[in-house]
Amino acid sequence: MDFLNEKFPDAQLSDQLNGDTEILVDTKEYEKVVRACYEAGYTFCSVLSAIDWKDRLTLVTSLCRIVPEEVNTRTIHVKVDLPRSGGRVWSISNLYPGANWHERETYDMYGIRFEGHPNHRRILLPDNWQGGFPLLKDFVDHRPKRPRLVRHRYAE
Secondary structure, eight states, rough: HHHHHHOOOOEEEOTTTTTTTEEEOOOOHHHHHHHHHHHOOEEEEEEEEEEESSSSSEEEEEEEEETTTTSSSSSEEEEEEEOOOSOOOOOOTTTTHHHHHHHHHHHHHHHOOOTTTTTSSSSSSSTTOOOOOOTTOOOOOSSSSOOOOOOOOOOO
């Protein structure tokens, strides 16, 4: 990943045993790193989600380079540390249209806002949801409990 080392010398870059590369960047550099990866042939965004570490959130964007002549798919995991509340990064859905839904889901579940997103609204939760962000570790579900319906199967 020489192109990342050259363009972003301040980023923390590490190679994994499986051949993937991880790069931890500052929030301001996120869009530039993703654009550099896109221009280097990493044209498929396979995952965009977050990790809750209790003291911060880490946005993880996995970008793949799929070339028929190459045996293995190469993947770069771009990571950004964000505050647990009010985290914001630029949307990458202009480069990766499939990231549109991933970004909306990440907002729904973790509360990370994506600036410049073309349709930044809820995708999994109702539009009037007021209960917080369900995948945060301190989330408490205050909805009333409903009875669990179980369908019994009978042997014939």
